[in-house]
Amino acid sequence: MHINPGKAIDELITVLSFIVDVEGNKEYYHAWRVAVIASKLAGSLSKSKQRDIFYASLLHDMGAVGLTRHIIHFLRQENKPNRTILLSHPIIGAQQVSIIPKMNGVAKLILDHHEWFNGSGYPRGKTNKNIALGSQIIRAADSIDIALRDSHYQTFKSIKEKIIQSADKEISKNLARDAINILENKRFFSAVLNHRDIPELFYSTKTKIGQISMSKGIDAIGRTLEVIAQIIDMKHPFTAGHSQRVARYAMAIALAMKLNHDEITWIKWAGLIHDIGKLIVPRKILDKPGRLTRKEFKHVQKHPQTTYKILEMVSSLKDLAPVASGHHEYYNGSGYPFGLKAKESVLGARILTVCDAFDAMTSNRPYRKPLTHLAACQEIKSLAGKQFDPEIVNFALPLFKNLGL
């Protein structure tokens, strides 16, 4: 497998940071905008510091994916059920990101991105010099981004006023001065403000920053996908661990089928990321305890197609798209998104279909109790040739039966 891990991880982080900022049909570009502003503020720092700040900006709010709505709605009015996630999101995000090789520095910046210069921030109430400059820069950029979403602060004069007020409190005087200086540039100010200009501004910033080079030999892509799997599963409390279990089951089947090492890796990766399209399904639909309306069901059914579109954007891992997005295709052609029949769906996808269904059957849902492993196996057997590829069912059943429950 000849994949440049640095490039693949960069592409994955780019697309992930875009997709978690999509809510319904709104694209917020929060992470991309914070990355653009923070990179401008970090302009005089070393290349490697700039790179850490850039990636930390893109990933800074990943720990908040479990909130009922996008985090930008919660910063002013906090409500109780979301408070714990809100206050812990820097810790959760930092823990997740630290799993990716060479991202320890990035994780540290994420941990402190809500600390305030005067000590009144969270999670640890650090002050001044105890907060890394990179975290202070992200704090400033994050605050500017949130303010610019408020119609009050969409002129240079009003945002300048706001930044001056935050000096020595939320951010240092020096940083406040630098922030005012970069926003004084009319072209930059209007480009940041105008959603249409964000992608261009973001990609030109990204080109200047460059990628983190990853050493060969470590499964850096696999670990990044594990982190993304955790983020996907955080979106919906009833699916905790789902993506990782599906990946594990799929790997076991691929091994039993004696596929080669690359094929097994590919199937595992696809399993980890198969539900990434769910990130844009609103939480209130995913969490709905009762039956979904037709419209809501249609919305949920779109997620494998979204998975396809997202993975197509990751050029280094493009081949994952047909595998990951095929996990709701049925052997008899009555599945979705493309209605692929039998072997029109690739082998990896047919494996994932069985694993996804098995995990759904054996997991708790708000509207029904989980099936025992044995009952799920019987159900899968009865659907061989209809929903599932019978050959794969033959490999899967002995494995599922031996899961020890």
Ligand SMILES: [Fe+2]
């Ligand atoms: Fe945050």
Ligand SMILES: [Fe+2]
């Ligand atoms: Fe943020």
Ligand SMILES: [Fe+2]
């Ligand atoms: Fe799915």
Ligand SMILES: [Fe+2]
């Ligand atoms: Fe799934």
